[in-house]
Amino acid sequence: MIIKTNAVYLLKRLSKYIKKLNIKKKTTIKDIANVLNISPAAVSKALHNDSRISEKTKKAVKQVAKNLNYQPNHLASALRKGKSHLVGVIVPRTNSNFFSSVIQNIEEELDKEGYNIIITQSNESYKKECRNIDTLLFTQVDGIIASMANETINLEYYEKIKSKGIPLILFDRGENDLNVDYIGINDYDSSHMIVEHLVKQGCKRIAHIGGYKHTRIFNNRIRGYIDALKKHQLPLEDALLIESSLTTEDGRAKMTQLLALKNRPDAIYVAGDYAALGALQVLNEQGIKVPEDIALVGFGNEPFTGMVTPTITSINQHSSEIGKQAAKTFLQHAKKTIVKQQLNKIILDAELITRDSSNIKNA
Amino acid sequence: MIIKTNAVYLLKRLSKYIKKLNIKKKTTIKDIANVLNISPAAVSKALHNDSRISEKTKKAVKQVAKNLNYQPNHLASALRKGKSHLVGVIVPRTNSNFFSSVIQNIEEELDKEGYNIIITQSNESYKKECRNIDTLLFTQVDGIIASMANETINLEYYEKIKSKGIPLILFDRGENDLNVDYIGINDYDSSHMIVEHLVKQGCKRIAHIGGYKHTRIFNNRIRGYIDALKKHQLPLEDALLIESSLTTEDGRAKMTQLLALKNRPDAIYVAGDYAALGALQVLNEQGIKVPEDIALVGFGNEPFTGMVTPTITSINQHSSEIGKQAAKTFLQHAKKTIVKQQLNKIILDAELITRDSSNIKNA
DNA sequence: TATATCTGCTTAAACGTTTAAGCAATAAAA
DNA sequence: TTTTATTGCTTAAACGTTTAAGCAGATATA
Numbered sequence: 194m195i196i197k198t199n200a201v202y203l204l205k206r207l208s209k210y211i212k213k214l215n216i217k218k219k220t221t222i223k224d225i226a227n228v229l230n231i232s233p234a235a236v237s238k239a240l241h242n243d244s245r246i247s248e249k250t251k252k253a254v255k256q257v258a259k260n261l262n263y264q265p266n267h268l269a270s271a272l273r274k275g276k277s278h279l280v281g282v283i284v285p286r287t288n289s290n291f292f293s294s295v296i297q298n299i300e301e302e303l304d305k306e307g308y309n310i311i312i313t314q315s316n317e318s319y320k321k322e323c324r325n326i327d328t329l330l331f332t333q334v335d336g337i338i339a340s341m342a343n344e345t346i347n348l349e350y351y352e353k354i355k356s357k358g359i360p361l362i363l364f365d366r367g368e369n370d371l372n373v374d375y376i377g378i379n380d381y382d383s384s385h386m387i388v389e390h391l392v393k394q395g396c397k398r399i400a401h402i403g404g405y406k407h408t409r410i411f412n413n414r415i416r417g418y419i420d421a422l423k424k425h426q427l428p429l430e431d432a433l434l435i436e437s438s439l440t441t442e443d444g445r446a447k448m449t450q451l452l453a454l455k456n457r458p459d460a461i462y463v464a465g466d467y468a469a470l471g472a473l474q475v476l477n478e479q480g481i482k483v484p485e486d487i488a489l490v491g492f493g494n495e496p497f498t499g500m501v502t503p504t505i506t507s508i509n510q511h512s513s514e515i516g517k518q519a520a521k522t523f524l525q526h527a528k529k530t531i532v533k534q535q536l537n538k539i540i541l542d543a544e545l546i547t548r549d550s551s552n553i554k555n556a
Numbered sequence: 557m558i559i560k561t562n563a564v565y566l567l568k569r570l571s572k573y574i575k576k577l578n579i580k581k582k583t584t585i586k587d588i589a590n591v592l593n594i595s596p597a598a599v600s601k602a603l604h605n606d607s608r609i610s611e612k613t614k615k616a617v618k619q620v621a622k623n624l625n626y627q628p629n630h631l632a633s634a635l636r637k638g639k640s641h642l643v644g645v646i647v648p649r650t651n652s653n654f655f656s657s658v659i660q661n662i663e664e665e666l667d668k669e670g671y672n673i674i675i676t677q678s679n680e681s682y683k684k685e686c687r688n689i690d691t692l693l694f695t696q697v698d699g700i701i702a703s704m705a706n707e708t709i710n711l712e713y714y715e716k717i718k719s720k721g722i723p724l725i726l727f728d729r730g731e732n733d734l735n736v737d738y739i740g741i742n743d744y745d746s747s748h749m750i751v752e753h754l755v756k757q758g759c760k761r762i763a764h765i766g767g768y769k770h771t772r773i774f775n776n777r778i779r780g781y782i783d784a785l786k787k788h789q790l791p792l793e794d795a796l797l798i799e800s801s802l803t804t805e806d807g808r809a810k811m812t813q814l815l816a817l818k819n820r821p822d823a824i825y826v827a828g829d830y831a832a833l834g835a836l837q838v839l840n841e842q843g844i845k846v847p848e849d850i851a852l853v854g855f856g857n858e859p860f861t862g863m864v865t866p867t868i869t870s871i872n873q874h875s876s877e878i879g880k881q882a883a884k885t886f887l888q889h890a891k892k893t894i895v896k897q898q899l900n901k902i903i904l905d906a907e908l909i910t911r912d913s914s915n916i917k918n919a
Numbered sequence: 920t921a922t923a924t925c926t927g928c929t930t931a932a933a934c935g936t937t938t939a940a941g942c943a944a945t946a947a948a949a
Numbered sequence: 950t951t952t953t954a955t956t957g958c959t960t961a962a963a964c965g966t967t968t969a970a971g972c973a974g975a976t977a978t979a
Contacts, residue, residue, distance in 0.1 A: 269965035
C-alpha cells in the first residue's frame with residue numbers, strides 16, 4: 194500500500210513537471226532532482242554511475258531522465274570541466290577526396306572517445322586560415338588538426354595555438370619549423386618511385402610540374418625528383434622543372450608551356466591530380482598520344498584519375514590511415530594532463546597506382 | 557606626476573598578472589577587472605560597447621585585454637545566453653562536389669552573423685544519421701541544416717529535433733511530411749528538361765535509372781520522366797524504368813541490365829552523376845558509341861562530368877544558392893525569439909548543362 | 920563498547936560569462 | 950533650490966554542470 198501511494202505520488206510530480214516542460218524550458222538535472230526529492234549532485238553522480246550512489250537511486254534517476262526526455266547540457270559540463278570535447282579541423286578544402294577521407298577517419302576515431310569535430314575550410318587562403326584559427330580558439334576546442342593552405346608561409350598564427358597550450362597536429366601540408374606533431378607520407382620516396390617507374394617504361398626526358406617550393410611536401414617531391422634523375426643519370430633541365438599552383442587551370446597552362454619546348458619531354462610527373470587532369474586535357478586536345486608520345490603521372494589518387502581517358506597513374510596517400518593517426522595523436526595528448534610535447538612524426542609509405550597514362554608496354 | 561605614478565602602478569599590476577598567467581590559466585574577464593580595479597561586469601559591458609560605459613574605460617579595458625591576450629570563453633557566454641551560436645549540418649557525404657559546395661556557402665553565410673557550423677556525415681546510413689542528430693543536440697546547436705540519407709524513411713529522429721524547438725532546415729533530400737523549411741531544385745521540371753532535350757536529339761526510347769522511390773526528390777524525377785514521356789507520346793516501358801542506389805557500382809549493374817534487353821533504349825537518363833559514370837564505363841567498355849548509339853544524361857553536374865570521355869550532359873543544381881538560402885532561412889528563425897514556424901519552401905530552377913554524351917547533331 | 924570504515928547522500932562552491940537591478944555622482948530641467 | 954535624468958559604474962544572481970568536502974547512519978573492526 195505504501196509503495197503504491199508512493200508511486201502515485203511520484204507520478205503526480207512527474208506529470209506536473211512534464212506539463213511545465215511543454216510550456217517552458219529544457220529538462221535539467223535539477224528537474225530530475227526535484228521529482229525524486231534528492232539533490233542535483235546526486236542526480237549528476239547517478240547519471241555518471243558514481244560508486245557512491247545506490248543502484249536503486251541510479252535506476253530511478255535514469256528512468257525519470259528518460260521520461261522527462263533529459264538531454265545533458267554540454268555547454269555547462271564543458272565549462273565546468275574546462276574541456277569542450279570539440280576538436281577543430283582545418284583543411285584547404287573538403288571537396289577533394291583526400292581531405293574528405295582524412296576528415297571522415299578523424300571523425301570516426303574521435304567519436305569513439307566522445308569527441309566531436311568542427312570542420313573549417315581555408316580555400317587555400319592564408320587570411321581565411323587565420324580566421325579559422327580564431328574561430329576555433331573562440332569555440333574553445335580542445336585541439337586542432339590542420340593541413341595548411343598553399344599560401345601559408347607565416348607561422349605566427351599557428352604559434353598562437355601552441356602558446357595557448359592546445360595540442361596542434363598537422364597532416365599532409367605541414368611545417369617542420371613549428372615543431373609539432375605531423376602525419377604524412379614520404380614525399381621524397383614517392384618521387385623516387387614515380388621516376389623509377391617512368392624509367393622502366395623507357396622514358397628519358399622526365400618533366401616535373403611541382404607545387405610551391407615553400408611548402409615542405411612539394412619541396413620534398415621536387416628534391417626526390419631531382420635526386421632520382423641524378424641516380425638514373427637523366428638530364429636535369431631547368432625548363433623541365435616548373436612550379437605551379439596545381440589547379441586544373443594551372444596544369445593546363447604549364448602543360449602548354451612544356452609543349453612549346455623545342456625538345457619536348459617524353460614524360461610528365463605532376464605533383465597533384467587536378468593539375469595532372471589539366472595537363473591530360475591539353476595533351477588530348479592536341480592529339481598527343483598518352484602514354485606513347487608522352488607518359489603522365491599524377492599525385493593523390495583522386496577518384497577521377499580512374500575515370501578519365503586514359504586513366505591516370507597516381508600516388509595513393511593513405512588518407513584513411515593519415516586521418517586515424519592524426520586523431521590518435523590528438524587523443525594521446527588529451528589523455529595526459531601535462532601538456533608535455535612529446536613529438537610524434539609519422540611518415541607513411543605511399544603506394545604507386547599504375548594506370549594507362551604511364552603503361553607504355555601494354556599500350 | 558599623478559598620472560605617471562598611476563601608469564607605473566598599473567604597469568606593475570599588469571606584469572604581476574602576466575607572470576601569473578604564464579604559470580596558470582587563461583585570461584578571464586576577472587583578470588582584466590582586477591588590473592583596472594573595476595568590476596567584471598563593467599569589463600563585460602566595455603567589451604560589448606555598452607553605452608553606459610565611458611569611452612575611457614572601454615579603451616583601457618580593450619588595451620588590457622589585448623596585453624593579457626584575452627580570449628572570451630565562448631562556453632560561458634553560450635551557457636549564460638542559452639545560445640551556442642553553433643549550427644549543425646548533416647550531409648550524406650562531403651566528398652561530393654554538390655554537398656561540399658552547399659556546406660561552404662552555408663558556412664560563409666552564417667559566419668557573417670557569428671555562427672559556426674559542425675559538419676557531420678551520415679554516409680547514407682540511417683543509423684549514423686540518428687547518431688549525428690544526437691551528437692548535434694548534445695552539442696547544443698542552435699539549429700540543424702540537413703540533407704537526408706538514402707536509407708532514411710523513419711522520421712522519428714527528425715521529429716525529435718522539432719520537439720526540442722530547434723529550427724530544422726532540410727535541403728535537397730527532404731521530406732514533405734516533416735513540415736519544415738526546405739530548399740531544393742525543381743526535380744520534376746528538371747526531368748522534363750532532360751526528356752525534352754533528348755527528344756530534340758532524336759531519341760525515341762528513353763530509359764531512366766532513377767533513385768529510390770521513397771526519397772521525394774527521386775520520386776519527383778521519376779514522375780517528371782513519366783509525365784514528359786506521355787507528353788511526347790513516347791513508350792513508357794517497365795523495363796526502361798529502374799530503381800537504383802545511384803552509386804557508380806550500381807550504375808554499372810543497371811546499365812548492364814538495360815543492355816541485356818532485346819529492344820535496347822537509345823538514351824539513358826540517370827538520376828545521379830556517379831551512377832551515370834558507371835553507366836558510361838560499361839558503354840565504353842562494350843564499344844557502344846555515346847551519344848550516337850545511346851545518349852546519356854546525368855544529374856548533379858559533378859566536376860568529373862566535364863572530365864570524362866565523352867563529357868556527360870548533366871543538371872546543375874545551384875549548390876551555392878541552396879547553401880546560401882539554407883543559411884538565410886536558419887538566420888530568420890534565429891532572429892525571432894518566438895519559434896513561430898513560418899514555413900519557407902524554396903524551389904530553385906535547375907539548369908541543363910549540355911555536353912558530348914547527348915550531343916548527337918554535332919557528334 | 921569504542922573506534923574505524925563504508926555507504927549514500929547533501930552542501931556549497933566553482934567554471935566564465937551576462938544582465939537585471941540598484942546606487943552614487945553629476946548634469947539638466949523645473 | 951529642488952527634482953529629474955543621465956552617466957558610469959557595482960552587486961548579485963543566473964546559466965547547468967561537476968566535485969571537493971562533509972555528514973549522518975550503518976556496518977565492520979579492535
